[in-house]
Amino acid sequence: MIVNVSALYDKNCHCRHCEATFTTKRIRSGTLTMVKRDSDFYTIFTEQSLNPIYYTVNVCPECGFAFTDQFRDKLAPWQKQVVDEQISAKWTPKDFGHIRQLTEAIVSYKLAIYAAELTDQPHAVKAGLYLRLAWLYRSQENTEEEIRFIDMAVNEYELSYIHTDYLRSDKEMSEVRLLYLIGELYRRLEKFDLAIKYFGKALAFRNHTIESGIIRMAQDQWQVAREEYKEKKEQKIG
Numbered sequence: 001m002i003v004n005v006s007a008l009y010d011k012n013c014h015c016r017h018c019e020a021t022f023t024t025k026r027i028r029s030g031t032l033t034m035v036k037r038d039s040d041f042y043t044i045f046t047e048q049s050l051n052p053i054y055y056t057v058n059v060c061p062e063c064g065f066a067f068t069d070q071f072r073d074k075l076a077p078w079q080k081q082v083v084d085e086q087i088s089a090k091w092t093p094k095d096f097g098h099i100r101q102l103t104e105a106i107v108s109y110k111l112a113i114y115a116a117e118l119t120d121q122p123h124a125v126k127a128g129l130y131l132r133l134a135w136l137y138r139s140q141e142n143t144e145e146e147i148r149f150i151d152m153a154v155n156e157y158e159l160s161y162i163h164t165d166y167l168r169s170d171k172e173m174s175e176v177r178l179l180y181l182i183g184e185l186y187r188r189l190e191k192f193d194l195a196i197k198y199f200g201k202a203l204a205f206r207n208h209t210i211e212s213g214i215i216r217m218a219q220d221q222w223q224v225a226r227e228e229y230k231e232k233k234e235q236k237i238g
């Protein structure tokens with residue numbers, strides 16, 4: 001595979017667990033050409049192997065702690081202890097700091113999800129990891145795994161909405177965007193009643209948000225969900 005190496009650069013990282021320093025690849029912004037964006041914000045580029053989501057997770061080669069820039073800055077003593085016991089004690093040194101293939105990107109997310117669950121990171125952080133992992137499976141056309149992780153993502157996004165932790169953990173997330181996304185993920189899980197409920201909550205922001213793009217998407221996907229719901233009901237009767 002030919003990779004446009006100039007799009008990549010090395011970023012210095014500081015492990016939030018063992019304090020080792022290491023480098024990890026990042027994609028230079030502006031070097032990619034977007035092909036399309038799915039209705040749940042998964043963005044596809046001409047060079048899929050340069051998708052920035054391949055490089056979201058920093059994996060410490062020394063101790064195995066995997067984290068993203070959204071993780072809390074510091075680990076509490078109990079968190080350090082659980083990482084020591086459950087991750088570092090079992091870790092065989094492996095470097096994720098080079099160009100990643102899809103399978104390595106998938107492994108990096110699984111490591112970060114495990115670390116996030118063990119150290120009780122915010123729901124918004126866990127949700128983002130589950131959703132990006134689902135996207136990687138989508139790119140592989142592995143629908144079963146994609147759906148499994150969308151299910152986990154929407155559970156965490158719902159908890160994030162209830163506890164409002166997205167306000168602190170995810171700079172790009174607003175309430176209307178989150179409501180839309182929960183609706184869209186439920187639609188993809190064919191839980192149409194919940195999808196319609198959340199699209200409705202998003203549409204309630206119609207006159208008091210500057211995110212008109214999200215409102216348009218919520219209108220469109222609400223319509224799609226209603227039609228799919230009707231079809232499903234008719235199938236059951238027929």
Ligand SMILES: [Zn+2]
Nearest residue numbers: 015018060063
């Ligand atoms: Zn470390």
